[in-house]
Amino acid sequence: MLSVENIRVAVAGNTVLRDISFTLPNGETTVLIGRNGAGKTTTLRAIMGLLPLAAGRILVNDRDLDGVATYERPALGLGYAPEDRRMIPSFSVRENLLLPTVALRFPETLKTERLRAVYDLMPELEELQNRSGGTLSGGQGKMVALGRALMVATDVLLLDEPFQGLAPVLAQSYARTLKKVRDQRPDLAVLVTESSPQLLGEVTDRALKIERGEISETTLAEAGH
Ligand SMILES: Nc1ncnc2c1ncn2[C@@H]1O[C@H](COP(=O)(O)OP(=O)(O)O)[C@@H](O)[C@H]1O
Numbered sequence: 432m433l434s435v436e437n438i439r440v441a442v443a444g445n446t447v448l449r450d451i452s453f454t455l456p457n458g459e460t461t462v463l464i465g466r467n468g469a470g471k472t473t474t475l476r477a478i479m480g481l482l483p484l485a486a487g488r489i490l491v492n493d494r495d496l497d498g499v500a501t502y503e504r505p506a507l508g509l510g511y512a513p514e515d516r517r518m519i520p521s522f523s524v525r526e527n528l529l530l531p532t533v534a535l536r537f538p539e540t541l542k543t544e545r546l547r548a549v550y551d552l553m554p555e556l557e558e559l560q561n562r563s564g565g566t567l568s569g570g571q572g573k574m575v576a577l578g579r580a581l582m583v584a585t586d587v588l589l590l591d592e593p594f595q596g597l598a599p600v601l602a603q604s605y606a607r608t609l610k611k612v613r614d615q616r617p618d619l620a621v622l623v624t625e626s627s628p629q630l631l632g633e634v635t636d637r638a639l640k641i642e643r644g645e646i647s648e649t650t651l652a653e654a655g656h
């Protein structure tokens with residue numbers, strides 16, 4: 432479970448998040464909906480420690496993340512797929528997937544175990560495993576980014592606008608994968624950001640709206656227009 436408590440974040444001297452609070456309970460998929468520039472990416476970057484908090488605190492399973500460095504946060508079970516998928520072009524898909532576990536110095540047996548679990552969930556990644564990151568299509572890259580986040584996401588999975596730029600068929604396939612993730616990892620707390628949430632109907636338990644750096648509860652129907 433992740434709790435965000437009254438956080439304030441400023442970027443380049445401007446307050447972007449004002450006193451934001453929300454929780455991501457285990458086993459639920461929450462969608463964070465907001466227009467471009469509303470503060471979705473800033474929220475995820477703050478959770479990952481990529482931006483400092485001017486106020487408030489963030490807890491994962493009751494542990495305060497204050498003082499936990501960005502590179503240490505994945506070790507707490509936090510998986511993050513950024514908006515730009517940051518594939519290493521000269522690495523194979525397999526090496527790209529293993530990246531966070533290498534950074535965290537996981538033992539070989541655990542790396543193999545996690546990779547197997549990700550391939551079982553997303554068999555298309557096993558088929559691609561020897562391809563180099565630089566040869567992937569946008570849609571394939573999004574899948575690898577999701578798989579890579581799942582390598583470490585034992586507790587919390589954060590996905591920043593995963594559907595952006597995906598062709599409809601790929602977007603549907605991505606949504607099906609998210610549904611599988613939810614079914615097969617019933618304890619995971621998931622946050623997906625979106626500017627238009629149409630595809631998320633089947634996987635969403637709860638929707639939050641972010642506007643001008645403030646968060647409120649909403650429903651998909653209300654936000655869907
Ligand atoms: N590097 C930056 N420098 C200045 N302002 C930024 C920067 N990144 C984001 N912002 C500002 O922060 C606000 C929120 O941005 P962001 O979190 O990226 O929104 P979203 O992901 O919802 O589109 C925007 O109004 C944007 O102008």
Ligand SMILES: [Mg+2]
Pocket residue numbers: 471472473514591592
């Ligand atoms: Mg964004």
